[in-house]
């Protein structure tokens with residue numbers, strides 16, 4: 001985008017603001033193609049009002065009221081967050097429900113057939129995109145020992161098992177010093193349990209325990225929970241550091257290596273096989289968003305989401321505080337009243353959770369979001385929600401639950417990048433799509449993360465961190481459909497083993513459990 005051609009982007013004909021697309025923004029005095037003259041310098045991604053706005057007038061972007069004018073704002077002004085009053089959150093009563101008069105059901109999308117990838121078929125029917133030995137932990141106390149052991153496994157054992165991609169310690173801050181019988185403790189516990197069963201770990205479950213912790217191995221993984229036939233009734237494979245037979249540190253390390261080798265032998269026998277695209281389980285989220293997120297990357301992800309749903313795959317969208325302001329759109333798109341009610345239940349739970357901390361959804365936006373042109377959470381939400389495409393929403397997961405069905409699923413999670421990713425791992429994702437405008441090097445050890453830049457400037461500067469440049473949509477060199485298809489093909493390639501940039505550099509963020517229950 002050269003700065004000599006002023007370019008603004010409107011999302012809807014009724015919008016009375018547009019965003020400036022040019023790198024570096026546009027100076028005051030710029031004449032837009034419409035003839036409108038900018039009164040202020042407007043940074044890239046920030047809003048200019050196309051008409052005079054009287055004080056208290058609604059400001060529309062995405063044909064949605066993102067705020068009300070704080071004072072009279074003459075046309076051509078920079079409409080930043082200090083000029084906008086944020087609207088109240090939509091009540092959770094009286095929402096449009098499937099079947100209501102005037103509620104148009106979402107379109108039935110035609111099936112998309114013939115696409116495949118090469119994945120690892122698991123005994124429970126799920127498919128992995130990687131073949132990883134994961135060692136589960138019951139408590140943070142064992143993390144240092146596990147780090148030491150994982151290094152040893154990588155240097156001494158892994159070279160002998162060439163068909164195993166990696167060894168990962170599932171470390172976390174939970175397990176002791178927590179009110180484990182609090183009702184909400186179910187969330188971190190089932191999250192850890194379900195992450196241990198992620199399709200990328202091939203059904204091999206091995207646990208490292210300290211011994212005296214509150215989260216005992218049998219509580220984390222009760223009998224029968226492991227889906228593999230021959231492990232279902234077998235005793236859980238647990239290495240306990242406090243066990244009497246462990247005399248000295250090296251005896252602990254030896255015990256971990258001995259057990260790890262049993263699992264490595266089995267994992268090493270696995271081979272990729274051709275499976276239909278319907279076996280993809282894709283978690284989508286965004287982080288470090290800017291005003292382009294909702295113009296370029298997220299609409300392209302939305303297009304890819306529709307392709308995935310048409311191919312019979314599973315897509316999860318999440319980030320409750322970023323969809324809360326779009327709840328009326330979402331309930332209208334639910335495949336049934338039960339699904340719509342489940343979404344409302346999750347929103348109400350989160351409203352209450354925020355209230356307990358004496359904040360509301362507006363606590364979501366970051367300084368970077370605002371620098372990037374997003375004035376408030378309503379504007380951010382409208383750009384975030386488009387990741388979900390246009391398909392009917394066919395299911396809802398509470399935080400930490402495991403998927404039970406295919407299609408487009410609302411997986412309720414906080415918007416925090418690491419917590420959202422951790423919860424989507426628990427749900428069973430095998431590919432993660434992450435859009436970013438400000439830029440983040442985010443990556444996970446457990447599943448490949450495909451990162452999508454919202455702006456060409458970011459894609460150029462972070463050329464060896466961003467996997468896809470959706471900024472080409474704003475530049476006019478690609479369409480939303482082009483980038484959506486590119487993403488779809490890349491997901492199939494990555495699920496088949498192609499490495500993402502984050503994998504090439506070994507960038508791995510920590511698992512971060514969502515624990516709404518008290519600690520002690």
Ligand code: CA
Pocket residue numbers: 285286287319415416417420
């Ligand atoms: Ca996020």
